[in-house]
Amino acid sequence: RPAGRPDIVIVRWPTPPRIFDFATEVAVNIRTGTRSRRARSGVAGGGRPPTHTHTSDLVAVGGQRREATAAPRDGVKRTMACCFAKRSDEAKRSAAIDKQLHEARRQLQDEIKILLLGPGDSGKSTLAKQIKLLYINGFSRDERMAFRAVIYSNVVLTLKELIKKASEFGYRLSSPNRRRARHLIECFFVFEDAAPLGVDLGDDLLAVWRDDGIQRAYARRAEFTILDSAAYLFGRLDAIKRDDYVPSDDDILRSRQRTRGISEITYTHQRTNFRLVDVGGQRNERNKWIHCFDGVTAIIYCAAISAYCQTLEEDPSVNRMHEALRLFAGIAQYPWFTDTAIILFLNKIDLFQDKIEHHDLRRCFADYAYDADGDVPLAEHAANFIKAKFEAAAAAAAATT
Numbered sequence: 001r002p003a004g005r006p007d008i009v010i011v012r013w014p015t016p017p018r019i020f021d022f023a024t025e026v027a028v029n030i031r032t033g034t035r036s037r038r039a040r041s042g043v044a045g046g047g048r049p050p051t052h053t054h055t056s057d058l059v060a061v062g063g064q065r066r067e068a069t070a071a072p073r074d075g076v077k078r079t080m081a082c083c084f085a086k087r088s089d090e091a092k093r094s095a096a097i098d099k100q101l102h103e104a105r106r107q108l109q110d111e112i113k114i115l116l117l118g119p120g121d122s123g124k125s126t127l128a129k130q131i132k133l134l135y136i137n138g139f140s141r142d143e144r145m146a147f148r149a150v151i152y153s154n155v156v157l158t159l160k161e162l163i164k165k166a167s168e169f170g171y172r173l174s175s176p177n178r179r180r181a182r183h184l185i186e187c188f189f190v191f192e193d194a195a196p197l198g199v200d201l202g203d204d205l206l207a208v209w210r211d212d213g214i215q216r217a218y219a220r221r222a223e224f225t226i227l228d229s230a231a232y233l234f235g236r237l238d239a240i241k242r243d244d245y246v247p248s249d250d251d252i253l254r255s256r257q258r259t260r261g262i263s264e265i266t267y268t269h270q271r272t273n274f275r276l277v278d279v280g281g282q283r284n285e286r287n288k289w290i291h292c293f294d295g296v297t298a299i300i301y302c303a304a305i306s307a308y309c310q311t312l313e314e315d316p317s318v319n320r321m322h323e324a325l326r327l328f329a330g331i332a333q334y335p336w337f338t339d340t341a342i343i344l345f346l347n348k349i350d351l352f353q354d355k356i357e358h359h360d361l362r363r364c365f366a367d368y369a370y371d372a373d374g375d376v377p378l379a380e381h382a383a384n385f386i387k388a389k390f391e392a393a394a395a396a397a398a399a400t401t
Contacts, residue, residue: 111273113295117331118302119324120281120313121228123347125259127302128278133249135267147247149191150255151233151240156189158227159205162214165224171213180204202241209234222309222359228351229254260285262292283314293334298341301328305386306351308364321364321386325393332397344390346383353379361385 116124132138139147163181166173173181184204191197208214218230227233232254239245247255259280266275277292279285307320332342361368361382371381 111275112297113275113277115292115296115299116276116278116302117289117299117327118281119304119320119327120258120283120285121225121256121320122281122302122304122307122324123345124278124281124302125257126253127300127345128263128265128276129253131265131267131276133253135269136265138249139252141246144247144252147252147255148196148245150257151247151251152191152197153189154227154229154256155197155205155233155237155240156184158230158233159208159214160184161224161226162217162230163208165220166213166217169217169220171216173208173211173213177208177211177213180208184208196243196245197241199241199243202237205241206234206237209237222355225310225313227256228306228348229256258282262288283312293336296337296340298343299331299337300343300345301331302345302347303328303390304348304351305346305383306348306355308352308361308386309355309359319364325389328390329393329397332394333400342394344394346387346390349379349383352383356382365389 116127118124163173163185172178218226221230232250233240236251240251259278261280263278264275265278266273268274279289279292303324304320307324310320312318312320312323328344331337356379365385368382368385370378376384
């Protein structure tokens with residue numbers, strides 16, 4: 001790798017356990033290499049780490065020394081003994097604090113910090129959920145029940161958006177479904193964790209979803225922003241509407257809740273402590289990223305490969321793939337990540353394989369040329385082209401720094 005530049009590894013289409021095992025290997029290797037360089041330069045590793053000494057330590061130690069060597073004076077000996085005893089207690093408390101700080105520093109040095117970065121709706125939080133399922137004993141019943149409100153909201157808001165788009169596209173719904181759709185649009189729904197969706201509302205949602213006008217609008221979903229897992233959730237609506245519904249692992253993974261701020265997951269894998277940091281990807285959330293840059297061992301950069309024909313939710317004039325490339329190139333140049341492994345995860349390949357059959361990649365990249373011989377399947381050929389774009393962005397970032 002170029003000196004002073006991050007390791008950038010391009011990864012495509014791995015199953016979730018493979019991507020995390022690979023990330024673990026890269027992170028451990030980069031951490032080991034960093035420690036070796038620091039040890040050789042004398043920065044850390046071989047010597048004793050610097051310790052912070054409180055003023056109270058110096059006062060207490062000095063007082064004890066003066067007590068041992070000073071000659072007793074009439075009328076002040078008892079007062080000095082009390083003062084020294086008080087200072088000795090302060091010294092013990094201060095020493096205990098120093099020990100705790102030293103232990104915390106040691107744990108941080110031994111911990112591998114992985115930062116999830118990427119634009120909004122690229123699958124970062126879904127990867128964090130995968131980590132919890134794979135390495136942290138999954139979700140408790142209380143946590144699953146808390147996802148009910150998220151899933152209910154996903155279903156209702158998705159259908160509302162489809163109703164609006166069906167109207168814009170001129171697709172008429174059947175008479176009974178028009179009444180149901182009008183009711184859904186006019187009502188404001190507030191879901192609580194413990195409250196069920198309700199069979200009546202579930203039946204109305206399912207009837208509108210199955211309407212031909214809604215399905216025709218859904219077929220044009222690449223033209224607007226909609227939940228990627230809409231078809232899955234509506235396919236599960238018979239279970240979701242029941243009063244005793246408990247979200248499954250797949251339900252939780254396919255639910256969508258925008259990340260606001262910063263969230264962390266700590267776990268142990270292969271006898272190594274990890275801290276996974278997930279951040280919001282929308283533009284208004286990125287100014288918070290800098291608070292996570294300290295001590296990062298590896299970055300998993302998520303880019304939705306299926307987003308080549310979509311625009312940003314916050315700026316419909318910008319193509320999502322173009323935004324992902326620009327953001328990736330910028331991160332590769334950040335001075336904070338000189339000794340940081342960067343792993344690119346081209347996500348949502350299943351959606352990409354479906355879209356590429358119906359939506360031309362040249363909508364995003366005018367220089368894309370189809371395989372004239374047809375020897376390579378279209379999805380694989382197009383994915384390799386996108387992969388090459390990210391590799392070129394990484395090379396350009398390395399060349400400019």
